[in-house]
Amino acid sequence: MVQERGDKFEVEPDWVLPQVMGLVPDGGRLDQEVRRLEDTYFDTPGAGLRVFGVTLRRRVGGSETGWLLKVPNGTTRTELQSGSRTKRLPAELARGVAGLLAGETLQPVATMVTTRTAYRLLDPTVNWCCRLPTTRSNLVLLMVSRRCARGVSWTSS
Numbered sequence: 001m002v003q004e005r006g007d008k009f010e011v012e013p014d015w016v017l018p019q020v021m022g023l024v025p026d027g028g029r030l031d032q033e034v035r036r037l038e039d040t041y042f043d044t045p046g047a048g049l050r051v052f053g054v055t056l057r058r059r060v061g062g063s064e065t066g067w068l069l070k071v072p073n074g075t076t077r078t079e080l081q082s083g084s085r086t087k088r089l090p091a092e093l094a095r096g097v098a099g100l101l102a103g104e105t106l107q108p109v110a111t112m113v114t115t116r117t118a119y120r121l122l123d124p125t126v127n128w129c130c131r132l133p134t135t136r137s138n139l140v141l142l143m144v145s146r147r148c149a150r151g152v153s154w155t156s157s
Contacts, residue, residue, distance in 0.1 A: 020119055020121070023121055024121055025121070025123050025124065026124070027123070027124030028121065028122050028123045028124050029122050030119055030120070030121055030122075031119070031120045031122060032117060032118070032119050032120075033117070033118050033120075034115065034116070034117050035061055035062040035115070035116050035117075035118065036061050036062075036113070036114070036115055036116075037059055037060070037061035037062065037064065037113070037114045037115075037116060038059070038060045038061055038111065038112075038113050038114075039057050039058070039059050039111065039112045039113075039114065040057060040058045040108050040110070040111045041055065041056065041057045041108070041109050041110045041111070041112070042056045042057070042058070042089075042106045042107065042108055042109060043056070043106065043107070043109045044100075044101055044102070044104035044105065044106060044107070045104055045107065046102065046104055048100045048101055048102050048104060049097060049100055051100075052071075052072070052100060053071075053072040054069070054070065054071050054072070054097065054100060055068075055069070055070040055077075056068070056069050056070075056089075056093070056097060056106070058087070058089075065083070065085055066081060066082050066083040066084055066085065067081070067082040067084055067089060067090055067093050068080070068081050068082075069081075069093045069096050069097065071096070080092070080093060080096055089106065
């Protein structure tokens, strides 16, 4: 189980990541990796997970392929991860959401395809200093509520 604290920042649409080469320590290096990730989010028709701030997603792409369940825990969120590559929700995560289903079944509610460029700053001994991800997403909203039309698309850069 992993605890995470994530900070998100809103920037103007024309914002560009500053040159990061100036941040590389003497003798260090900057690695860059481009990944295509496809995230499918799941909930019940009655939004049984969302109501309680719970997120369930299946990711395909790169080393992060698998299932992720995030549950609120104070000001952080606790992550329960499964590296299972199957399309079926693993039993250990299914137990984690069972009480929130209220007799309903889980179904895909949104799919987001993301192209992520991750920059890793490494010091001279190849220790990781920090990670700077940049993301371009295309969200296909399948259903957020019964009032939402299927097939709505949204793109962000």
